[in-house]
Amino acid sequence: MATKSTNRKSKSGKRSAPKKRQPAPKKKSWTAAFAPREFGERRYWLVKSEPNVFSFDDLLRKHNKTTHWDGVRNFVARNFMRDGMKLGDRVFFYHSSTGDPGVVGICEVVREACPDPAQLDAASDYFDKKATKEKPIWYMVDLRAVAQMTHPVPLTQIKTRRELRHMALLRIGRLSVTPVSLTEWNVITQMAENL
């Protein structure tokens, strides 16, 4: 399966002029995403994908409208996928790095996390020499398209809503997999209907 938005690990290169860093701001832990669930509780998430790499339309064309959400190479995103996402959870599909970024569709988790085989494939862009079959590092889930937004909800609109000001999408920098609260989910699906 093609690359989504990866937060892949960086590769080292040459050195040059010094740069200043800002002091680290306090970070929220997002533990609620991993908290024990009520029986039958469904949770909500958001995944990013660059539409010129893998769009929601591409997902709709896949067999069973289902794909492996592989290639995620960021530990925080991995933890949300591996430890947070459960069967039946709903997931916003977000188009990033495009002229009109925003939420374009809804998916369902149809398989919980399992090791991403690309980490063991030396020919893959997602190969990780530290990973082994016995001790995999990276995981993927399977997502199936459930519905396409009739009206995509643009990031510019999301930013205007007070109820959405704490969204992980806006708060956690550039993370490709983030939790969504039930309230946030309802606000955004409502926006999609009314746009």
Add this chain to the structure above:
DNA sequence: GCCAACGTTGGC
């Protein structure tokens, strides 16, 4: 473990 120096993401 600290922290400078990278590389990457992604909105604009």
Add this chain to the structure above:
DNA sequence: GCCAACGTTGGC
């Protein structure tokens, strides 16, 4: 293309 805000690497 710019650059803020991340994450990672590696010397110490």
